[in-house]
Amino acid sequence: MVATGNYTDFKNKSLQSLSEDLIDSRIKKKYKRHLLFITAIMFIIMSMILFYINLGADKSRYDYITENVKQGDIEVIVTATGSLAPTKEVSISSELSGKVLEVYVEADDIVHVGQVIAQIDTQKIQADVHAMRAKLNQAAANLLKSQLDAQLTKKKLNRRKELMQTQNISKEDLDISQYAYDEAVALERANKATVQAAQADLKLSEINLNKTRIISPINGMVLQRNVDPGAIVAASLSAPTLFSIASDLKYMQLEAAIDEADVGTIKKGQKAHFTVAAYPKIRFPAVINAVHYSATTVSNVVTYQAIFSVDNSALLLRPGMTATADITINKVQNKLLIPNAALRYNLPESAKTKNTSFWKKLLIMPRRPSNNQGLVRSSDDKKSVWMLIDNHPKNVFIKTGATDGFFTVVEEGDLKKGDAVIVDNTLEKS
Numbered sequence: 001m002v003a004t005g006n007y008t009d010f011k012n013k014s015l016q017s018l019s020e021d022l023i024d025s026r027i028k029k030k031y032k033r034h035l036l037f038i039t040a041i042m043f044i045i046m047s048m049i050l051f052y053i054n055l056g057a058d059k060s061r062y063d064y065i066t067e068n069v070k071q072g073d074i075e076v077i078v079t080a081t082g083s084l085a086p087t088k089e090v091s092i093s094s095e096l097s098g099k100v101l102e103v104y105v106e107a108d109d110i111v112h113v114g115q116v117i118a119q120i121d122t123q124k125i126q127a128d129v130h131a132m133r134a135k136l137n138q139a140a141a142n143l144l145k146s147q148l149d150a151q152l153t154k155k156k157l158n159r160r161k162e163l164m165q166t167q168n169i170s171k172e173d174l175d176i177s178q179y180a181y182d183e184a185v186a187l188e189r190a191n192k193a194t195v196q197a198a199q200a201d202l203k204l205s206e207i208n209l210n211k212t213r214i215i216s217p218i219n220g221m222v223l224q225r226n227v228d229p230g231a232i233v234a235a236s237l238s239a240p241t242l243f244s245i246a247s248d249l250k251y252m253q254l255e256a257a258i259d260e261a262d263v264g265t266i267k268k269g270q271k272a273h274f275t276v277a278a279y280p281k282i283r284f285p286a287v288i289n290a291v292h293y294s295a296t297t298v299s300n301v302v303t304y305q306a307i308f309s310v311d312n313s314a315l316l317l318r319p320g321m322t323a324t325a326d327i328t329i330n331k332v333q334n335k336l337l338i339p340n341a342a343l344r345y346n347l348p349e350s351a352k353t354k355n356t357s358f359w360k361k362l363l364i365m366p367r368r369p370s371n372n373q374g375l376v377r378s379s380d381d382k383k384s385v386w387m388l389i390d391n392h393p394k395n396v397f398i399k400t401g402a403t404d405g406f407f408t409v410v411e412e413g414d415l416k417k418g419d420a421v422i423v424d425n426t427l428e429k430s
Contacts, residue, residue, distance in 0.1 A: 082256030086246035121166035136198035341423035
């Protein structure tokens, strides 16, 4: 009985153990199936995310163009445009109306002060001179007669005064003599004034006679001759210009317009160089002689006129030539210099995330394209540039100083001589 009981217990235990093993085996198989299913789902999801990221990513390859930071000197300049002009130019018209008889000069002739350059018909003016001289002679004769009359009446008056003391002469006779004398004196004064007026008229006629000769008021060169013999000129407020004469063209001036943003840096005595279209390879020296306070506004642009002194000893320059001047306002020596193209360069947005790790790509969703891609904001007193280190761009901030338009002084920042800074890139699709 005992043996039978033990066998039954063993059998029951064996069955129970086998049942548990079967259950564990089924659970494990089911767990493995679930684990494989979950793994497959996660793989599919991650593949889809990676595909989505790569789909939105720019698959471009960039080759960077660089320039090296250097040590050197720059000149800070302001550019202005203007035209050349004589230091003095005189427009000559006629003060008299009449016919031009002779013209003695041509354009480009050298003339001197007092030289006769044209002659106007003198017949009418000479007739006026003769008439005024005759009028003066008549007035002089009248003056002489009135002077003699005044002397005679004065003698009569004195005689009557003497007789008044010794003889019985009426008071009325004395008054008549006094009146005659006073009248003679007044007539003498009137004739004297008539003589003075006649002298003035004669002098005016002689001046007009001299004005029939048109003369040069300065030493210089005839720039324009606008009259020919036989022409009739009319004296008026808008009389035409007959000649334009410039002073010695060995010394000229450049009249240039300075922008209102630059006028604060422009001062008398500053040096400049300018070029003209006729001689593009020659840089002519000049010195600022004046900066006018009067403003000129054209299309809402305000400028101020600056006058430059120009040495034209070679007589290469001519009045009216258009010139472009570079005014040196500052010189910087032995400073760290960066190309201005590096300050303008913006790294493309796709280039920034090209080397980002897989997990970062999973965390960063693709961005919409924007107008500011690649723009790195800088503070008010610092600017952003991109260095190329081991073919990888690195952003650095620098404080800049003076610039000549091509290079800019680096005042502060993690740059040194020889560092490669990116100025541009080329795009190659993969």
